[in-house]
Amino acid sequence: CNNLLDTEPTDRYTIENFWVSEKGTVGALTACYNSLTKTGTFGGTATVLWEETATPNAYNYDNSAGFNVIALGTHTSATNSAIINARWNDAYGGIGRCNTFIARVGNSPLDDNLKGRMKAEAKFLRALYYNLLATYYGAVPLILDEPDISQANLPRAPREEVVQQILKDLNEAAEVLPTRYTAATDIGRATRGAALALKARVLLFEASPLVNTGGNMEKWAQAAIAAKTVMDLQGAGYALYPDYRALFLLANENSSESIFDVQFKAPQYGTGFDVVLRQYNTVAPLRDLVDAYWMRDGKTKEESPLYNPANPYANRDPRLDQTIVYPGAMFRGATTSTSTYVNTGYTQKKYSIYDRETNNVLPSISEINYMIIRYADVLLMYAEAQNEALGAPDQSVYDALHAVRRRAGLNPWQLPTGLSKSEMRNIIRRERRLELAGEGFYYTDIRRWRTAETVMNGPIYNHAGSPILVRTFNPQRDYWWPITDRQLELNPALEQNPNY
Amino acid sequence: HELQKNGSINRSVSISFQKETLESAIRKIKKQTGVLFAYDPESLHLEKLHVPVVSFKDTPLSQVLEKLLTPNKIGYHEVNNTIVLQKMAGQTKEQQRAAQERRVTGQVTDEKGEALTGVTVVLKGTTRGTSTDASGRFTLSIPNGAATLVFSYLGFITQEITSANGEEINIRLQADNQALSEVVVVGYGTQKKIHSTGALSTLEMSTKANQPITDASQALHGVPGLWVNQAGSQPGQDGATIRIRGIGTLNNSDPLVLLDGIEYPISEINPNDIESITVLKDASAAIYGSRAANGVILIKSKMGRVGENNITYSTSFGVQRPTRLPDVLTDPIQYMQMRNQAVLNEGKLIGDYSNEQIEEYRNGMGANPIVYPASDWFDLVLEDGSIQQHNLAFRGGVDKTQYNISLGYMDQKGIFIANDKANRFSLDMKLSTQVTDRLRVGGSVTGNLRQFHEPGYGASTVMSVIMRGLPIFTDTLADGTYGNTWLATPGRNNIENPRMEVQEGTIFRQNQRFLVKLFSEYKLPFDLVYNVDVGYDKHDRFSKDFIPQMYTYNPKTGEERAFNGSAPRVRDWSSNHLNLTLYHTMNWNREFNGKHSFAAMVGSSYVGFDNRSFDAYTEGFFDNQLTDLNAGSTNQVARGQSSKDRLLSYFGRVNYAFRDKYLLEITSRYDGSSRFAPANRWSYFPAISAGWNIHQENFLQNVHQISLLKLRTSWGKMGNQAVPLYSYLSTVNTGSSYQYAFGNTIQPGAAITNYNDPDISWETTTSYNAGLDVLLWQGKFGVTADVFKRRTSGILRPVGIPAQVGNLGGPQKNIGVVDNTGYEVTLTHRNTVGKFSYDVLASVNYVKNEVVDLNGETIISGRRIIKEGYPIDSYYLLQANGYYQNQEEIDYSATVSNAVKPGYIKYRDINRDGKIDGDDRVITGKSMPDYTFSFGINLNYNRFSFNSFFQGVSGISIYPTANLAFPFNNGAGITRDWIGNTWTPETPNARYPLLTTATGGTENFQNSTFWLRDASYLRLQNIQLSYSLPEHLLAKIKIKKLTLFVNGQNLVTWTDFKLWDPEQDIKADNLYDYPMMKTLSTGLNVTF
Secondary structure (H helix, E strand, C coil), X not given: CHHHHCCCCCCXXXXXXXXXXXXXXXXXXXXXXXXXXXXXXXXXXXXXXXXXXXXXXXXXXXXXXHHHHHHHCCCCCCCCCHXXXXXXXXXXXXXXXXXXXXXXXXXXXXXXXXXXXXHHHHHHHHHHHHHHHHHHCCCCCCCCCCCCHHHHHCCCCCHHHHHHHHHHHHHHHHHHCCCCCCCHHHCCCCCHHHHXXXXXXXXXXXXXXXXXXXXCHHHHHHHHHHHHHHHCCCCCCCCCCCCCCHHHCHHHCCCCCEEEEECCECCCECECHHHHHHXXXXXXXXXXXXXXXXECCCCCCCCCCCCCCCCCCCCECHHHHHHEECCCCEECCEEXXXXXXXXXXXXXXXXXXXXXXXXXXXXXXXXXXXEEEEHHHHHHHHHHHHHHHCCCCCHHHHHHHHHHHHHHCCCCCCCCCCCCHHHHHHHHHHHHHHHCCCCXXXXXXXXXXXXXXXXXXXXXXXXXXXXXEEECCCCCCCCCXXXXXXXXXXXXXXXXXXXX | CHHHHCCHHHCEEEEEEXXXXXXXXXXXXXXXXCCEEECCHHHHCHHHXXXXXXXXXXXXXXXXXXXXXXXXXXXXXXXXXXEEEEECXXXXXXXXXXXXXXXEEEEEECCCCCECCCCEEEECCCCCEEECCCCCEEEEEEECCCEEEEEECCCECCEEEEECCCCCEEEECCECCHHHHCEEEECCEEEEHHHCCCXXXXXXXHHHCCCCCCCHHHHHCCCCCEEEEECCCCCCCCCEEXXXXXXXXXXXXXCEEEECCEECCHHHCCHHHEEEEEEECCHHHHHHXXXXXXXXXXXXXXXXXXXXXXXXXXXEEXXXXXXXXXXXXXXXXXXXXXXXXXXXXXXXXXXXXXXXXXXXXXXXXXCCCCCCCCCCHHHHHECCEEEEEEEEEEEEEECCEEEEEEEEEEEEECCECCCCEEEEEEEEEEEEEECCCCEEEEEEEEEEEEEEEEECCCHHHHHHHHHHCCCCCCCECCCCCEECCCCCCCXXXXXXXXXXXXXXXXXXXXEXXXXXXXXXXXXCCCCEEEEEEEEEEEEEEEEEEEECCCEEECCCCCCEEECCCCCCEEEEEEEEEEEEEEEEEEEEEEEECCCEEEEEEEEEEEEEEEEEEEEEEEECCCCCCXXXXXXXXXXXXXXXXXXXXXXXXXXXXXXXXXXXXXEEEEEEEEEEECCCCHHHCEEEEEEEEEEEEHHHCHHHCCCCCEEEEEEEEXXXXXXXXXXXXXXXXXXXXXXXXXXXXXXXXXXXXXXCCECCCCCCCCEEEEEEEEEEEEEEHHHCEEEEEXXXXXXXXXXXXXXXXXXXXXXXXXXXXXXXXXXXXXXXXXXXXXXXXXXXXXXXEEEEEEEEEEEEECCCCXXXXXXXXXXXXXXXXXXXXXXXXXXXXXXXXXXXXXXXXCCCCCCCEEECCCCCCCCCCHHHEEEECCCCCCEEEEEEEEEEECCEXXXXXXXXXXXXXXXXXXXXXXXXXXXXXXXXXXXXXXXXXXXXXXXECCCCCCCCCHHHHCCEHHHCEXXXXXXXXXXXXXEECCHHHHHHCCCCEEEEEEEEEEEEEEECCCCCCCCCCCCCCECCCCCCEEEEEEEEEEEC
16 A cells, blocks of 8 residues: 555656756756856846946946945845845855756766766856855855755855865866867857956955955966966957947857856846846946046046046047946937936946937847956956066056057057056056946955945935935945845854954 | 324224213223323313213214214313313303404423523414513413414424413423534544534534625634634635644644545635534544644535425625725825935935926926826725625435535625626535435535636735835826826836736636545444545636736826836646545444443545646737737747645544443544655554533432533644655756756756755644533523643744755755644523524634744744744844934944934844844744634524624734835835824934835834734624514415525724734735725525
8 A cells, every 4th residue: 555655756856866867967067057147146137237336336226136235335134135145045056056966977877078078167167156155255155065954054164265166166177178169059158268267357356455465466476377378278269359339239149258158048038137227227327437437548537638528428438438328328319318317317238239229129038148257357357467466567468458448449549658556557447447337347346456445435426416325335344245144043153244 | 293292183093982971981082092181070070971872983083072072062172192171161252252362371391390481482373472481481362273382492492382272381391402412523424412522613604694705714713713814805815714723833734624524625615505614623633633733624515404395595795895905195295205305314315306306296286187196096996896696505305315406606896996806606416315224325516616817917916016006106198008107216117007007917717626526325234334435526727827018108208118028928827636535434333221332433545636737828929919828929838747645544433432421532543645755654643532421410410500511631643744745855856947048049957946854754733622511501601611732743844944055945844843722712692582582602712822842943034933932933023122312322322234323213232242133133923813702792683683793813913014014115105104203303202213215224124023013903704684574474475584684794893903904914924915805795595
């Protein structure tokens, strides 16, 4: 009679009958990539764009994903900021999938070469997810085994240990991963270049003042070498895409500039970029960002004779018009007025399908890939690290910057020669802010530079220069995100970050 | 009995008389027939009278007597098998007149000869009647000639006496010992009530007659030991949750419901087809073992009776309206000013609406209400609902066969102005017949077709949208298109027009369910009876969700805005369930020496659930016209699944009673479930109970006041297996949630998403009960009291695990031990005074819930905590402690963040670490009531009856959040009670803190005691007046009975909770449930 009670699930596999097929194994790795599309990582409605609103670049009147409370410095561990909760969860979700894959792939019937490559992909992804944790929360529990309840009470590992593991995973991945994939159906998989570029980003963060408190120059040199390795990578074919605006359009996905992207796909899964940028106006650029743009001659608006306060948007760095919609700009076939985008007077066009031409399509799901790392970023990483590593910038620093500025359409794009390290630092930081504006990198930049306490304290202004509200940044607290109360409840061994 | 009572006079006799006295002739008749004679020898002197020589053959006794008596001027009549002889007098005119109207007098006593007061005495077939006085005497004028009087009294068997003449009628009414012969429904059978040792509550559905009950669960309000909670009255979705004697967890606490022995959901049973509902509250449920831990509800459906062939029809019609809606601010100017004030208060430097905009609005309002509306969305999209019910039944029995055919129809129109309706067609057909002396077989088909519509986004979403509607939103433009607004409001990026969401798109759900049941009972030698029951429960569901493409228009510019993406879209979903129940029992009953009464039963049962479902989804429709899947073309998705669930059981019961005084019952059940790993699959559930009928003891035999005095006690173990299927297995999920596109081509993915505990096993409840049943003065007063303790160990519940473990969902786990202890007391009083009778019923339940063992752990989820020493799922909140009155106070206090400003809520720094965080929370308030109580008063006068029923709970808290619970929550509006009631330096102790938005002033809206609300209430749940038309009028049109009624449901609720109806889903803290309704209905019941 016992047999009568033996029933098996018929709509899902069990851990016993899953890892026996090749396709199942491939599918398990696919799920590791799927974690890139979560709210807490690089997906959701517009997580990466909203992250701009925690910086002087933009304002979110609606606290979307909880970034406005971070901008205000009023975020707490009680999860008044959704992203602080989601990033932790989704990063660990991806890590769990990668750990399972790495632990189980050996027993699968796949070809050994393929197994090796796929394992390397999983290690790259694991490193990427751990880097999210190490960049925002600092020290976190370091778990490399298949999820098990015994991991539930592990405390936070020292941050250095987590970073060492990230670098180890990236080194191992870079050794195995191909520079390019030959099959069209493999586009989007992690490459050697992706692993090396992520390594450069990790090392740049480690060299930066936030964590490199001792000012160890060697760390900058390591970061510079890592970035240079990507620039010199044979066979990868990385290059700046000639048209800055078009780089962020669907037609030019996976271009020569792209190093590692989230491969969004509508209608199955995607983002709300177009809705957010055109309709919600929840990434409303601030006057501070607009003012930061170079004039067309590559000088600041204060220095350049081209600046006309009566028409502040004329003769600017072309990237301003290619990134931001401002009052008076032609957008979607009409002239934008000061009340079209009420929150600051501006909206962002980068990463949306909209430009000057009439376009009334409003996709609820946008599928433009998000570039987690693109080549311009690598060039700027190199310039920054190399400038810091040396007593004064060498030609390679200039070259890297010139490439970016030239593509931007600045004329002249060349920088004055003989800049001091500090002058060059300011230019690199501004260049980085402008080139990557609207892409969600600036929040981490101002934290690693330890400039957030300066630029995030004080009022923010709309297009007309009227203050909207006053932001605060507590340097004793806000450089790192809190561990949420929920996680502390579930695992009392976790320690909270200082001053939360 | 009836036939013998008055049949003597008609019996045939063969007798002959010689020349003899009348006295001797009577003696001869008496001797031969046994018929008794009564007469006054002093006045009749029979010994002096003579009879003719005559002989009779097969002649009716009446003819014989006439032959003998008439010549002697003696009359006769029969009373109670006794023939009374009286002198016949020559009649005067007065006597003739008196003869047309005569008076009967007499006295009514109980069996022991004590006078009964208030006994109703009615001339049969008329309304002429009286009642007995304090000494039990009565006088009644009746027409001359033979007439039948009916004597009725509560707690006694109604007696009819035929009076032929003016004699005095002295009768003794027999106590209604139904209590002795009455049976109660128990697991796998019935039992004499006097032998029952369990804590049972029985609801006779006749007591809920004419109430607009749409789901049978609603009828259980007020049943002792139950907490019945109905979350809203959405047509088709208005079943109540039932909790018996507390709860073990907030999940899976539903009792097992059986319809005539077969598991069947209460929502699928037409309340009109239910005869009675019996709730097994203690170890008496243990015979159902693995699923009895939450109590067992046994529903007995109506069946015909031999000799009573009735056609009944009942109908009612009612109108419905929400009991309570939030009092929302609908003045747009005041709304904008308050919102501006709120954001300025929380630190913004500019308001959300500029002064120019407000001024423009103010000036435009009169002339252009489309651009400058003052929308009251509750008013715009809600209207009165209606409900009608029809029930037709044919019930009866002929010879050895009983039948029941009943049909029901219910139609409900909800309160949304569109897409809100439900109907139900129900059927119950039963036949049972005695095929041979040994074999009885029967079968039934019970089923219904229920369907309902709700708006495309679902009723709860639409409720939230209505509660999010702002007065500045335009209803419709001049051309009828849906408006949005020309103003920008933070939080409102995509304007949800409530009218649009109500009217556009629809969800259609159809439920078709049939239970086919067959049974047979076969009498074997040695008093053995074998039963087989098979239930085949087929349940098919279909649903269609259609969301069209919706557009809103800027009322000022006319600009079109596509409201929704991925539209039009359709999801069709179909599921198919087949539940097979098979059980057989062997019963044995025997009495020895009239003292020892034994009963035994053994049986086994098998229950199998086979479920299948699939759903398909598509987009790519050209417009909003067609909703079939084939009419769409893009993003097509199909999914499906199947599962099996099995339960195998062996069980038995032994009863012993000694002289009906000392009672003992033992039950056992051994259950195996496919829900657990093989090693944890089987479990044993024993129970034992005892009773003592003290009133049967000799020392109480002469205490007439006590009709029943019984002590009961029980102990037993019961299980709960209610975890999702395969909770013990680690499963790998596939599907769209794991896919990824390489080279722009979707590739399938698979992942583990839940951590499962392979060791989970039964949740076990050990139940202890002691009870007392008392009936005094033949039922005039009754008391039932029970005390109980239910210890539930290995409580099954999903628990969270830290996200670092792969961000997996937590396992279903056996987490600990919870006690529910409490008592129930029910008091009844019934009485009759003349034509007036009344009864009063009151009951109160108390349950104390306490977590007693959790291995020292604490489980926190959201606002709730499970911790040893506290009720399960208590609220766990910061403790509000007034407001910060000034900056100085903030500077010297712990704060929840650095955004705190004067006028914000202050929280207590419980652990004194200088900051307010999760460690400062206190345990307070709970999600289940201490007390549930109810009382009803029923009055009957002549043909009128008046019924009222009140019910309520106390000691329960709710934590309303979100739209309208908090001001300007995520772009929503505000309720009027915030106006003028917020903190200012001048009003430091205002009801509410400094006005901020819920989204921007999160410091005020921390989970804290400030927002915890007492949800105790008392409700007049039902009030009814009915009138039965006189039978003699109805008889002319061949109607046996006709009753008209008016009924009011939920008309008045007393509570401190003003925002919403206090009876709501305890698991949901937002107020997005469909509202609770009050109903005013009228109708009639007719029996042919």
